[in-house]
Amino acid sequence: MSTPRLPDGFVVIVKEECETCRMVAPLLAQFEVTVYTQDDPHFPPSVSPIHDADLSVSWHHDIETVPTLIKVMEGIEIDRTVGWSRAEWQRITGITHLGDQLPVFRPGCGSMSVDPDLVDSLRARFSGGTLRSRHIELADLDDEMEMLFDRGLTDGLPVVPPTEERVLRMLQGTTRAADDIVATVPPDLVPVTIEKVAINAVMAGCKPEYLPWVIAALEAVCTDEYNIHGVLATTMPVGPVIICNGPGTRAIGMNSGVNVFGQGNRANLSIGRAVQLIVRNVGGGRPGEVDRATHGNPGKISFCFPEDEVGSPFTSLATSRGVEPGLDAVTVFAGEGPRCIVDQKVRDPESLASALAASLRTLHSPKLVLGFDVILVVGPEHARVFAEAGWDRERVLAELHSRLQIPGSELVYGAGGIADGVPEHLRDVTLPKFRPDGILLVHAGGGAGLFSAMIGGWANGTIGSQPVTRLVTK
């Protein structure tokens, strides 16, 4: 809908419910003015107001407060003031003694066009035409939740129905245009717009302020380095694990503490879910089709969490990957579900490093080396043991790698009675379990419990998937 043109001269927008509007109403009979009223069509009775019944004038002219006085010349606004300021009204109208009997200043009231109960439907009515997505019509007796299941558009859990109102509200979370292309989504290689991201973010249960995180994570998984096509197609149980860093994680209420991987936090769960819904609905990556996982894992519905940076003795994961401290970023990793590493007796860092290394060695198989990366999520109580000994991120990683040098004789085919392993000619070579940057250290979890966690990866490096870090921008 096009913006309604305001008549030349002075225009005032009022509503009867507003005390300030009622206070200035007598003045509106004292000069030539066009009055738009939002609620009572006959207010004020001293003039002949125009009823802005559908709030079109108020919406299109960004009226946030009533009364608003606007000066218009040749259809163009050249001045405005909101509420009652005697000096401003006198200046704009040029009437020296206008409202001399009134107080010097009185704030106005909220315009009905920004009423939280109305704003979504107004945005849909006046901005809905800007969206391009196909409309899925619902018959009178259709249950919208069931219809979304029937069309194969969910991940097995109910989704929030993506109405035009909800999608337009979601789009308020980004400054990017709705038709802006974010990425090309495998496996069907479909370009995805901000609008499609917003639709799926609504379905996942996101708030608008989560949208930039969804966009950044999606950009990251759709890179050639991350290789979401392969992550989907593999028979291994991996999916996108999204680690969030920066002050924005706290601003949107993410949980990096108690039960960090578990249920209960909307931001953690819905950001990861939105990314997976986009891969499914836009990219066409559905289980049993291109997704060939033998077992999969529950994190393939959503696996997203922030690092606890405030309580961490270490530099953050994002900083270690080149992001300036204080900026928001996501790192995506092709990972399986988390596994607990227990050492409740530990009080010294050497012992803790040995305990962690012993568990890390078993990743996927104690016979397999170098092919897989891992996220090591150090819990706060374990991190404290390292911190008290003065071990920083680099020291912890160096100590772990030094404990993960394995004699080839333990790894060759058949060693330990296990067929899998490395070729016989490597029997006399010492091999590292992980490549030099193959352990991604993150600090997160609740304050009680001498535990850490490991999240195993998939085929690493250029052959498979590499972790990718992207900045989050609004």
Add this chain to the structure above:
Amino acid sequence: MARFLLDPTGERTIIERVRLPRPATLVGQTIGLLDISKPRGNVFLDRLEQHLVELGAGVRRYSKPTFTKPAPVDLRHEIATQCTLVIEALAD
């Protein structure tokens, strides 16, 4: 008032392609064998090649750089222009 939801899909138009007819004979055909680079795929393809040659077919061998990614477009083009049939081997 009609209710509607917004389509969350990529709104793709699916192109349906008709399969080529099954060849009456393998004699004189050039068959591409694509190794996806999984362990022991070559073992499977070696046996296939042996059988196909015995049946009178010509065989050309190809391999993907990595099993985790789709075949590069140049490789697909090469196979399409050099072969009349193709067999892709999964493995392990």
